[in-house]
Amino acid sequence: MRKKVIAGNWKMYKTQADAQEYLQEFLPQLDETPEEREVILCVPFTDLAVMSRNLHGSRVRLGAQNVHWESEGAFTGEVSAPMLVELGVSYVVIGHSERRQYFGETDETVNQRLKAAQAAGMVPILCVGETKQQRDSGQTEDVILKQLAIDLEGVEQSRLVIAYEPIWAIGTGDTCESKEANRVIGIIRNQLSNSDVPIQYGGSVKPDNIDEIMAQPEIDGVLVGGASLVPSGFGRIVNYS
Numbered sequence: 001m002r003k004k005v006i007a008g009n010w011k012m013y014k015t016q017a018d019a020q021e022y023l024q025e026f027l028p029q030l031d032e033t034p035e036e037r038e039v040i041l042c043v044p045f046t047d048l049a050v051m052s053r054n055l056h057g058s059r060v061r062l063g064a065q066n067v068h069w070e071s072e073g074a075f076t077g078e079v080s081a082p083m084l085v086e087l088g089v090s091y092v093v094i095g096h097s098e099r100r101q102y103f104g105e106t107d108e109t110v111n112q113r114l115k116a117a118q119a120a121g122m123v124p125i126l127c128v129g130e131t132k133q134q135r136d137s138g139q140t141e142d143v144i145l146k147q148l149a150i151d152l153e154g155v156e157q158s159r160l161v162i163a164y165e166p167i168w169a170i171g172t173g174d175t176c177e178s179k180e181a182n183r184v185i186g187i188i189r190n191q192l193s194n195s196d197v198p199i200q201y202g203g204s205v206k207p208d209n210i211d212e213i214m215a216q217p218e219i220d221g222v223l224v225g226g227a228s229l230v231p232s233g234f235g236r237i238v239n240y241s
């Protein structure tokens with residue numbers, strides 16, 4: 001059976017003090033969470049050290065939001081995989097649409113970052129998804145298949161999570177209909193050589209739609225932005241029924 005993977009993506013929110021305060025409220029909610037659910041918090045680089053200390057002994061795994069493909073070098077502003085691993089990071093989001101849209105991330109650099117993350121022992125969370133315009137013009141499937149073909153070249157599927165994140169659903173409150181997300185995730189799964197890769201849905205996941213989303217057979221988890229910033233809300237999401 002595929003693992004259920006629930007990840008929060010804090011994006012560029014929360015100082016170290018905010019992060020500590022969050023955990024005080026969030027961690028006790030995990031007492032009831034079924035063992036087999038993997039719970040991950042993907043936080044800004046500046047929060048990693050304090051999170052690593054505060055998560056010690058808890059079941060929450062630490063994630064970063066990007067990683068460079070070289071282990072060191074003259075790359076001002078970038079962070080490498082060995083640097084993350086040293087801080088106890090085990091997951092890393094790669095190819096998020098905000099990085100593709102605002103920071104020039106391409107499928108080729110996504111592919112390099114995925115391989116570097118795996119080589120250092122981390123599990124990448126690869127994000128793919130279509131824009132509103134691509135969806136409206138019937139290109140959803142083509143766009144995602146093209147992303148997967150380039151992104152996954154030479155990538156090991158035994159240590160990988162994929163997140164299907166329709167761009168028009170991110171941060172808009174306009175969640176993709178759960179049956180439709182299930183359909184697209186099924187298409188993604190058909191492209192993979194390993195049927196055990198957990199595939200998440202992401203885009204306006206909230207406490208009030210999580211149960212319906214997780215009831216879909218192809219959806220193995222969620223990648224949650226805005227709603228992961230509130231400890232009680234993210235607690236409800238992790239404890240979906």
Ligand code: PGA
Nearest residue numbers: 170171203204224225226
């Ligand atoms: P959202 O973001 O939950 O705020 O829509 C999801 C994401 O960007 O991963």
